[in-house]
Amino acid sequence: NSVKLLFTYTIAMALLVMSVGGVVLNNITQNLTQYGGLWSRRPISGLCFLVGLASLIGFPPLGCFWVLTEMADHLWSTYPILVIVMLLVNGLTAFSLTREFSLIFGGKPKQMTVRSPEGLWALVLPMMVTMGFALHVPILLYKWQLFPAWEALSVTVAGSFTITTLIGAGTAAYIYLNEDISKPIQLPSKALQDFFTYDLYTEKFYRVTIVFVVGLISQVIYWFDRYLVDGVINLVGLATIFGGETLKYNASGQTQFYFLSIFLGVILFVGMIFSNFIF
Numbered sequence: 001n002s003v004k005l006l007f008t009y010t011i012a013m014a015l016l017v018m019s020v021g022g023v024v025l026n027n028i029t030q031n032l033t034q035y036g037g038l039w040s041r042r043p044i045s046g047l048c049f050l051v052g053l054a055s056l057i058g059f060p061p062l063g064c065f066w067v068l069t070e071m072a073d074h075l076w077s078t079y080p081i082l083v084i085v086m087l088l089v090n091g092l093t094a095f096s097l098t099r100e101f102s103l104i105f106g107g108k109p110k111q112m113t114v115r116s117p118e119g120l121w122a123l124v125l126p127m128m129v130t131m132g133f134a135l136h137v138p139i140l141l142y143k144w145q146l147f148p149a150w151e152a153l154s155v156t157v158a159g160s161f162t163i164t165t166l167i168g169a170g171t172a173a174y175i176y177l178n179e180d181i182s183k184p185i186q187l188p189s190k191a192l193q194d195f196f197t198y199d200l201y202t203e204k205f206y207r208v209t210i211v212f213v214v215g216l217i218s219q220v221i222y223w224f225d226r227y228l229v230d231g232v233i234n235l236v237g238l239a240t241i242f243g244g245e246t247l248k249y250n251a252s253g254q255t256q257f258y259f260l261s262i263f264l265g266v267i268l269f270v271g272m273i274f275s276n277f278i279f
Contacts, residue, residue, distance in 0.1 A: 008067050011055065014052075015048055015134050016097075020049065023038065035103055036106065036108055045124075058094075058162060068161055072157045088164075090168070092168060098168065102177045106176065
């Protein structure tokens, strides 16, 4: 199931990225509030976005619907809470993507979208090919014998995914395609407003967990490298320089002095060896 999910998800996400990427390319901005009215100017991009949207969520009969339904059906008897999470995520994804489509392609044209024609064929052609591929994903799954058996699928699970998809997409379309509702949407609770504004606090949670741990480990490694590794190397280098400078002044040019230095060094070396054997 994981392989099938990756396959269907990849195709759908690639189509969404290509559709939105072509829009951003000649509109420069990525601020959704500055978009609008592109359906009449870029119908191919809009249609590709819709196909990618429907392929990514539990919308029959496109690819991810079958994979999500089969996966949820297997989890229902053992981990029903995971199925509830999947349904919730599916509804939120449908809401989010429909909101994005409504803000970009719906409504009236704005200053950034007044002159925004369909992209060059080099952008549009691969996007259309990917759209055709996304539409044929269920057929490919069937040909590759990866399609779930009809009798094995639960009607309740499949219907639940369809209902959450329609609720999420329908709610977003009603809000963001309705000119009578002022934008941006203001929720009655500021805490709830901030919760959605800051993307469920995902960035802050990432910063106080992953970023903090990585930064702490980096500081420890820096201290170890700076004061232990470099400290030992610098100490050896300093001792070498000091020893060389000291020996430089002992170079008298007299042979008997050199013999005496070698003799004392040999005695010291032999003494260290015998001390190790004794103790």
